[in-house]
Amino acid sequence: MSGVRPEAADPDALPGRDGAPGPPPRAAARPARRVTWRKLLLRPCFLLVLLLATWLWFRGAGLDSVARNSIADGNVWLRLRQHVVLTVVSTFFVLIIAIPLGILLTRRRLRPAAPAVVAVANVGQATPAIGLLALLVIWMGIGMQAALVGIVVYAVLPVLANTVAGLRAIDPTLVEAARGIGMSAAGVLRRVELPLAVPLILAGVRTALVLNVGTATLAYFGGGGGLGDLIASGITNQRMPVLVLGSVLTVALALLVDWLASLAELLLRPRGLEAS
């Protein structure tokens, strides 16, 4: 369950996180936001510095023809683009699989099936990613598709588990109040349950995104491209700069994606839920 981080759902709820214990609720909403915005600016600055430093170092490092070959013809740009595509597409599929599945598993009739399904998803994640990928390549052949399926299987669990946890954590009296005032089942889900579960679901999505950036480096083994290609050629050709370039780009991408996701968490989190 390493990928699940329900504790990340409500960072502001941690006691004493911002030093001062519990400011009065009325004043809390805005200042809490402002502090987080400032924190958010740190990450892109750090990324810029990291990329700049790498670029300078890379220019200074003497490249031989083998190394130059690895990065010729816009290869770096191509691999980066492939990597982004892998991440985005796989995350998209993770979302449209895991969130509806999570919703279904919390409906009254399917609730008993939840443990079994989560167990299956757990197996998906517990399998070593590279073994999973190998199996998929044998089954589906070489290419981006096998890689995508592998990444998706690997990342379904955190989103699924968080969706289920988020929906389960809702006070049942609220759901009953919603039904009691005349909301249909769909209305209760759309107006009450999903908005209240958004923080946890988004935390799961954030985990999945970062996970996907990491797993996408393995796509190379199945011929799926991505930054893994740079890293691997750096290793096989024993060219340090190429290896470092691939790794730094992967790390930077993961950090960037995580940053974007935290931005989304901040914007999409329903107002009125900010803990005091």
Next chain:
Amino acid sequence: MADAPGATIQLENLTKRYPGNPAPAVDCVNMDIKAGELVVFVGPSGCGKTTTMKMINRLIEPTSGRIRIDGEDVTGIDPVRLRRKIGYAIQASGLFPHMTVAQNISLVPRMTGWPKRRIAERVEEMLDLVGLDPGEFQGRYPRQLSGGQQQRVGVARALAADPPVLLMDEPFGAVDPITRDHLQDELIRLQHELHKTIVFVTHDFDEAIKLGDRIAVLRERSHIAQFDTPEAILTNPADDFVSGFVGAGAALKRLNLTRVRDVGVVDFPTATVDDPLQTIFDRLRRGTTNEVLLLDRHQRPYKWLRRGDLMRAEGSLARAGTLVHDTVTRDATLRDALEAVLIDNAGRVPVTGRRGRYEGVVDMETLMNSVHELLEEDRLDAVEHQHLLEEQRAQQVLEEQEGTTDAPEELA
């Protein structure tokens, strides 16, 4: 906009069995609730109050039996449609934390497709109705409100779409006693304006007495031990279970149901501080009680003055007599009046009107007499009521017997 008045509710042989439990949680309840009536379900914990109430809006589906609202059998209709016509307020308000006060209140009107303008007006109207300033509270989130304010918004939400029926499950159970008292007063005021049919669940008998037009005292499995007016239940409990629930001091509780205005407020010799001393002396000597009530310049009760007081104070009004401790208004309950009389060693309490002006006094004797009269009246009422019920029952039995010969298939 004119608010719709209440609807009648009939429960017919209403029964609920929860799965896995052979004994029913609610066993064959029959009840007629009149339009515009506030009925309180009261009873010990676990007796099935909530279950009975939730069957009315079908949050809990009855195992058998029927519910009629305004004569229409609602047992089979679409529950969502049914619930939009029944307001629902619960303990701890049940407000949605991610919606503002205005969004919470406007939920049902929005779902039923009211035009935007009218919804906005309605939100303000409702906040006004429950005593919250719309400008200040509309945009707040529930967690920015106190418990009592949340409860008010909960009531406003329940009333927003102007439903004829309102269900309230211990709505004031989670607030402090003083706030609860305020909220109860507000509910009484609201009900005077709106005349909804309200079913109110509580396990606090004093709350039941204060609010109910009629009280249904429920025992285990929601069996109705007694269904009657507060007066009748206090003075004539049907059995030991009810008297146990009424608790000690039924006669004292009865005092809560009558106001000073309903008993004799009598005149008393008065004088004002501006009167010449000689006039005051004369009144003291002429009066039968040897006592006058001294009023201040604004006609407010100030001091009790006995014969001899002035003498002892050597003619100084400022030093003579004893200060008036307490006064009551005509709206005060007899209980408050009695308390004031007991505390004041004069054995009477001044009654005041607008701006605290003197209007008369209530004394111990009047109180005693009125209470005795009230209790006697209640007793007679209860006896008469009992007769009426027995006659009705006899009639019903007769009709049923005739019914079996006429339409046997109905019973099958």
